[in-house]
Amino acid sequence: MSKHVQKPAVTLSQADAEALHQGRHGDPFGVLGPHEIDGIRRVRAFDPGADEMAAVTEDGTEHPLTRVEDGAAVFDGPVPGSGHYWLRGRADGAQWEFEDAFRFGPVIGELDEYLLGEGTHQRIWTALGAHVVEHEGRHGTHFAVWAPNAQRVSVVGEWNHWDGRRHPMRLRGATGVWEIFVPDIGEGEAYKYEILGRDGALQPLKADPVGFGSQHPPENASIVRHIGGYGWHDGRWMDERAARQSRTAPISIYEVHLGSWRRRENEGNRPLSYKEAAVELVDYAHDMGFTHLELLPISEYPFDGSWGYQPVGMFAPTIRFGPPHEFRDLVNAAHEKGMGLILDWVPGHYPSDPHGLAKFDGTHLYEHADPREGFHQDWNTLIYNYGRTEVRNFLTSNALYWLEEYHVDGLRVDAVASMLYRDYSRKEGEWVPNRHGGRENLEAIEFLQKVNTVTYGECPGIMTVAEESTSFPHVSRPVDAGGLGFGFKWNMGWMNDTLSYVEKDPIYRRHHHHQMTFGLHYAFSENFILPISHDEVVHGKGSMLNKMPGSEWEKFANLRAYYGFMWGHPGKKLLFMGCEFAQPSEWNHNGQLPWGLLDDPRHGGVQRLVRDLNTLYRGTPALHALDCDPAGFQWIEANDADASVYAWIRRSGGPDPEAVVVCNFTPVERRYRLGMPQAGRWREALNSDADIYGGGGRGNMGGIDAADGGVNGQPASAEVTLPPLSTLIFVKD
Known part of the structure; x- marks a missing residue:
């Protein structure tokens, strides 16, 4: 008999035939396909479109099968031999042939x-x-x-x-x-x-x-997609990745919504494909000096307006931009340019679309049954049941999938705060306490720790990043040290405080001076990324440019000074697309970025500034090597609220030259005596007021000379020209 003839000598009953015809038979392989009965192979087949059915053996002989019952299209009959056969059906003068799926054995080992x-x-x-x-x-x-x-x-x-x-x-x-x-x-x-x-x-x-x-x-x-057999050409990047993604590496991330970065307006306003982005987006981000791309979620999602944050197909790169291998082309291209690629990953919730995970097998399989645990009120979505082993494993496998199959370099985990707390955005009585009576979601915490332990263990050199907006402790500390195990955390507090400050008219800033310094009280409690993300330029928040007060000139100057402050501040960097050239309107996911603005020297100047900030940041160890270490930072001036001036030192912890960052957040030019850590010549490595950035061209003629006789507790000092609304960065020659 053939290899996978069913062993039990089963008699096909009328009840079996009816159950097959009605689609309610629980064990179809127990009755369909080849079965050995009294030493003879019998074949059972079901085809509701057939009036007649036969099995055809390899020699071409047709062996008619008999209909078991008139009302059910189930056929049965002896088929001699043990070799391959196929089925032939007939009805209304038509004939068709097909392989019998029920003759094949299991695949899962x-x-x-x-x-x-x-x-x-x-x-x-x-x-x-x-x-x-x-x-x-x-x-x-x-x-x-x-x-x-x-x-x-x-x-x-x-x-x-x-x-x-x-x-x-x-x-x-x-x-x-x-x-x-x-x-x-x-x-x-x-x-x-x-x-x-x-x-x-x-x-x-x-x-x-x-x-x-x-x-x-x-x-x-x-x-059906065949995902094997891709020819990677990123061996060098993969070998170097761990060093390029460490706490001491320069990490500057360009966050992109792939559907609206650039579009083909003469082709129905379609977005770029993965293959086109592999050239245009990768070349652009590389030219701008970014070290990483971060893509808003690309796991398949039904609603464009969710930007991917309500995924249904967690293992499917969205077809909006091409099939899976073409997404690999994008990742491979980034790696060949020496850039990493991070994906936004959404294990916190999923939509209730009927074709998705909701009540998948008729029960609350993936989500909690109790809406106090399983329904997200803010987003009208469902929450995974992290207490179920199979659900945790589904999500952990999904994280590994993107890292291994697509060589993705990191996962930025969305909405971690909503996962950590059972009472997130809920009123009293709308949530279920944990087993200790507390508000922490212990199962979600365990899941996040598992994800980080597994991904870092299985994929050396990757990075995971938490978008976490509360003061939950030790988010970016190892699991074995009591942390959640993330590599980095978005510094939402820094973002909120500093944006609140720069949005104020300069005349009032002296009353809010320490909004800009407060972040240094906790800047090294986590491995922080400073995020100016898509969330800051949507839903009525205005663009980065239009957050700034004052005249048009002051708006641009404020924004340039703020970017200088950000790149000089401890922490890795993240900037959402369009912000790098001061897009004046809020981001619109239905259109492309307003690239024509680059013809305006003010917008082109901001773009050039961001490019130069990235170049300086990457090439100056003092500005990045100790981003996550208090030894890399020292205040020079933190308290001059009346002048709205800030100054600090950045150090690498090695023999590299120190850097000094000075910010003037008033529209007044100042001649300012500034303490310096060393006497000697200090090169003006960046001036946000330079002509090439659209500024007034005021500054220090390329550098300053610090002499002994210090102020601000420093051993040396220098007279420095601080242009209005500007950031200067000096590097020791």
């Missing part, structure tokens, strides 16, 4: 089955999802999905007329995983899962939670 059953399979995408494979000598696709509370799961697509009766799947023991190998199905086929819940109700057709591709929205079926 014993180890995968064990780990899936245990909920500890760190790379579930290698077992679940849709994989184009050769199985038992035939080309096809292996489908596998976790739905432990289903009575029946079927894969459906055009090839079976979206009829869930035709390809019901095999349940793998206690794993809750259903699988089937469908021959002759390959790359590009659309599919979904039809699930019969344990209550007998059919669920809405579901996209594959581990699907590698999706249809173009608003269509939402999964697409």
